[in-house]
Amino acid sequence: KQEVTQIPAALSVPEGENLVLNCSFTDSAIYNLQWFRQDPGKGLTSLLLIQSSQREQTSGRLNASLDKSSGRSTLYIAASQPGDSATYLCAAYNNAGNMLTFGGGTRLMVKP
Amino acid sequence: GAVVSQHPSRVICKSGTSVKIECRSLDFQATTMFWYRQFPKQSLMLMATSNEGSKATYEQGVEKDKFLINHASLTLSTLTVTSAHPEDSSFYICSAQLGQGLLEQFFGPGTRLTVL
Numbered sequence: 001k002q003e004v005t006q007i008p009a010a011l012s013v014p015e016g017e018n019l020v021l022n023c024s025f026t027d028s029a030i031y032n033l034q035w036f037r038q039d040p041g042k043g044l045t046s047l048l049l050i051q052s053s054q055r056e057q058t059s060g061r062l063n064a065s066l067d068k069s070s071g072r073s074t075l076y077i078a079a080s081q082p083g084d085s086a087t088y089l090c091a092a093y094n095n096a097g098n099m100l101t102f103g104g105g106t107r108l109m110v111k112p
Numbered sequence: 113g114a115v116v117s118q119h120p121s122r123v124i125c126k127s128g129t130s131v132k133i134e135c136r137s138l139d140f141q142a143t144t145m146f147w148y149r150q151f152p153k154q155s156l157m158l159m160a161t162s163n164e165g166s167k168a169t170y171e172q173g174v175e176k177d178k179f180l181i182n183h184a185s186l187t188l189s190t191l192t193v194t195s196a197h198p199e200d201s202s203f204y205i206c207s208a209q210l211g212q213g214l215l216e217q218f219f220g221p222g223t224r225l226t227v228l
Contacts, residue, residue: 031215043205043221044156051216090153097215098144102155107169 002027004092006103013080014111021078021106023090025088027070035075036089037065038105044089047075080110114140116208118220124195126170126228133191133223135206140218141186147179150203150222162189196227 003026025033032051036044043112048057048064050073056065063076077084090103115138125131135145144163148156160181162168168181178200180192189208193200203224207217 007173034216036219041224044219046216049216051214077215084164086194091156093215098209100146100217102157104155 002030002092002094002099002101004054004090004101004103006088006090006106007108008015009104010107010109012109012111015080017080017110018076018078019080019108021072021090021108023075023103025071025092025101026097027075027094028071029095030068031093031095033066033073033074033093033110034062034091034100035062036091038087038089040087045087077108080108082109082110082112083108114208114210114216116206116220118197118204118206118223120223122223122224122226123187124226124228128173128195131193131196131225133189133193133204133206133225135189135220137187137208137218138224139207140210142208143186144209145183145189146209146217147191147205148205148207149183150205157203158192172223180191193225196225198227201225201227 007022033049035048050057050066061078066073087107088107090104117136119134128188147159150156159174160168162183170176183189205222206220219222
């Protein structure tokens with residue numbers, strides 16, 4: 001059974017810092033890996049989806065990498081802003097693409 | 113992009129009543145829809161997977177008679193929480209998936225259920 005772990009569980013940084021959120025998964029036979037953002041009491045906002053054949057995806061200040069063989073993904077946030085404060089969730093699709101397993105999330109606080 | 117809606121966004125009910133939550137894919141036909149539950153400060157846990165016209169597949173530990181799922185069309189799935197109790201209070205989120213291509217799941221905005 002796939003297990004997804006996110007480290008750290010919580011992170012507080014001053015505004016302007018570059019930061020890295022980590023995600024690891026136990027079963028490397030994944031279809032895709034996706035990063036989401038969740039604001040308190042709200043639903044999920046998709047940030048980046050990386051196909052299993054890809055190594056990274058970029059969107060604005062966000063860059064997500066994928067290393068299937070080691071079971072790791074990272075989300076890099078450049079020049080963090082207070083508006084980036086949220087919980088970031090990593091999720092791995094199984095090999096058939098019909099099941100998504102979520103990590104526990106990293107709660108990010110960016111202080112002005 | 114693909115849009116998924118949920119209704120209602122919030123519901124408060126008395127213990128023992130049943131509550132129905134709707135999940136709709138607004139601009140695409142979803143081969144599969146998923147229902148997740150999220151307790152405070154926890155991550156999303158898959159409850160069940162449903163395909164149009166078929167019985168839902170429930171995850172271990174999820175009572176199928178308590179959480180009734182109907183997927184009558186390619187754009188609508190409903191989750192009914194029967195005889196709700198306070199421990200069923202949670203954030204329920206659905207997602208919809210195309211059956212081809214990236215197989216990305218598109219998520220609804222969630223429904224906050226509070227059972228008094």
